Each structure stands twice: as C-alpha cells, then as structure tokens.
Amino acid sequence: MSTEAKSKLIQGSTGAWEVVIGLEVHCQVLSKAKLFSGASTEFGADPNSQVSFVDAAMPGMLPVINKFCVEQAVRTGLGLKAQINLTSVFDRKNYFYADLPAGYQISQFKNPIVGEGEVLVDLPGGEVARVGIERLHLEQDAGKSIHDQHPDSSFVDLNRAGIALMEIVSRPDMRSSEEAAAYLKKLRAIVRYLGTCDGNMEEGSMRADVNVSVRKPGDPLNTRCEIKNMNSMRFIVQAIEYEARRQIDVLESGGRIKQETLLFDTKLCETRPMRSKEEAHDYRYFPDPDLLPLSFEQAWVDEIAASLPELPDAKKARFTAMGLSIYDALVLVAEKETADYFEAMLAEGVDAKAAANWLNNEYFGRLNKAGLALSAGPVSAHANSEIIKMVSENIISGKIAKDVLDILWVEGGDPRSIVESRGLKQVTDTSAIEKAVDAVMAANPDKVEAAKAKPTLAGWFVGQVMKATGGKANPATVNALVKARLGIAEEG
C-alpha cells in the first residue's frame, strides 16, 4: 500500500481502519418549470404560491414530462462521461408523508436515464482520484413541512413539490472526508459549468446523503449508515469524521453496526439516528401508469453533446500546458466565472503565467479579504491586463503595479492614466538612479565597506535606493549600478 493510502487510515485500539464513503447527491435542475407541471420553481416565493393541481395531487390530474429537464439530465450525464439510456422508466416510490400529497414520489428505479460514469477528483498536491458514478436518475422533490411556526400546528409548503431533481449516485470509492468534500466540489463545478444546476448549497439546490462504513484494509464492505440531507462541505467533513470514529468504537468494543439513517447535529457535531432504514421494497416501486417510458433518439443526445462547454478537466489540462502550475490551474478552473476572467485576460495578450500569478497572488487575495465574489469585484479583466502589460513593458515596477491595483480598487479609472497622472512611471534614466545610489552610499560609508567584503549585503543598498525613489526605479538597473559601485561582478 502506498504511503498516500496509508495516511488516510484511522487508528483504532485494534489497528488501522479504512473509511468507505459513497454519496447520493440531489441536484435541483436549473429549470423555470417543474418536472411534470408548469408551476414556477423560483426560490423564496410565498408559501404555496407556486403549486399546480398536479403538484397538489388533485384527483385526475396527469403529469406531463418537461422536455427541458430531460435535456438537462442528459447534459449532466454527458458531463459525467456516463452512459445515456435512450429508454428509461418513471416509477412510483410509495410512502406517506404530509409534504407528499400524492402518497408517492415519481422517480426512476430500475431504469434510470443515465448509467455509469466517472468524476475525476482533484486532491491537494495535484493527485487525482477517480470516483465511479453508478447512475443519475430524474425524480420529483417533495414539499416542505414547517414545524417551528406555531406551538401546536405544523404547516406544509408545496412550492418545492414537483421540482425536478437529478439524483447522482456515486460508487463507494472515497476513502476520506477530504476526498468526499473534493468530490462534491468537483461535481458542483461540473454542473455549474454545464448550467444544469446552480449548485447553491445554502438554498438546498444541492444536497448530499452520505453513506459511511469502516473496515480493516482489504476486508469486504461493512454495513453502512446513511447521513441524510447534508448541504455544507464543512459539515460533511465533520459528519464523516464523527461517524467513522463512532463505528470504529462500536466494532472495537465488540458491537455490530446497524444499518440506519442518521442526521448530523451541527451544534453538537454528532450523528444520531433518524429512523431505521426502510428496505427498498417497502416503497413498492412500480412503473407510473400515467407516464409512458421516456425515450429519445441518439441523434438528440449527439446534438446536446455537441453543445457541451469545455469542462474543468479539459481546461485544467489546457492551462497547465501553457506553463501554469497544477495549483494555479485548479484555482482558475474551480469556477467557470474565474476561468472566463482569466481567459479574457489572455485575449488581451497578457502572458498566461504572469496573469495567473497576478490573479492568484494579488487580485483574488484582495477579493477574499473583502469577502467579494469575482463578479462583484471592482477591477475588470481589461484593467488587470493593462497593469500586467505596463510591468512587462517596463513602464512600472512590480511594486508600483500593486499600488496601481490598490488605487483602482478604491477609485476605479484607467490604469495607464493613473500611472501617467500620478507620476508613477518607472525611472529608467540611469543618471537619476546613479544619483540616488551615490546619495545612499555617501550616507552609509561603513555599510559600503562591509558590502565590499561581503557582497550579499548589496541587497540592502538596492532596498534603500528603491525606497528613496518611491519604488519607481527600475530594480534591475538599481541592482546593476549598486554592484558596479561596490565593485562586485554581475553573475551570469
């Protein structure tokens, strides 16, 4: 076993344990209308204001499939490099709950629209892990029960009832909480690039059920528990860590794991049982008699495939081929918006590595500090490109470039005019720099002697001259002049 795999193991009193994780992720389809009705899916509307007779399960109402939602499922399947099934079947999943007026959810059981695929997960250090996708199926969302509005009544909001969900089921291929979080992050990036789901976890458009089991390395899979309805990466990591440790403790004290459904208590940071897991056949799945099997042509799938955007993996490969580090490439492809911004800078003719360094070290740092999304940032791709160009054209130094960015951040405006009007142009006039070098040396004769004996001290003079010229001197010129005055040979 590699050291990498070993380091993910969890130590117990009887030795090392491996945690095995699989995710079932519900992604809300980015569609204006619901899966089987024309009611709106807009988030945040007044309760029960977006409910058609179909969603309310009025007797005699018939569901009609929304072709757009089907297209989004196919699109997502293609993005997961998955098998697209030209024929799939909608089944009724029967259970009783107040927020499910029909008494069943329309889902896909035996014949989902999308079969096996894969997601390549980017891990810290540039490592890539492959997570298998078992299936993607289309289903309706349920309504929402509200228990905290009245002392002795519960309310039901059916706005969400009938909204299209894509349930994406992974293989149990993840071996640590970090891998699970990285998988979810990648899945979110893919659906956002595809535009099939907004990936907004706070609003619940992406929610994960997390299956966790533990085993001794090399052993067969153990009984798993399912942590329901997680919609925060941070809590998913905490829940997996707590749950793996809990299962190890149970097994090491001679107990057995009971298959059950758990909830994660975010205040106590622990999992606890929700209800004992119903067996799948308790749902009495059967094909919905109101809906024909869903079928479409391969030609339609090919048409959708042709319209797919470049996805994160392909972008990452293209960016690293331009000389970017894997780390820089991953930061840039994490969100489509970020990649687009970077590419807008490349289109301005800026060097790829210079643009990546500038964004990752300077601009994104300022955005993070201010808590701003890139779209809300005050500096355009064009303006950032102009700053970098002025550095490569030797108009300003790297230090002044940062000052220009700070000015733009607060005041806006055109970078070249700012440099012009504030006299920030780099001093390349050798005689002016020579004067500054001589002045610093005249004021520090002891340091001159010391630097002659120990050439590494020359850097101190460079710093002083840069300071004296307000950062406007060309650093290479300063360096050369200082060395010449000290009688130190230029290397190289």
Ligand code: MN
């Ligand atoms: Mn589901």
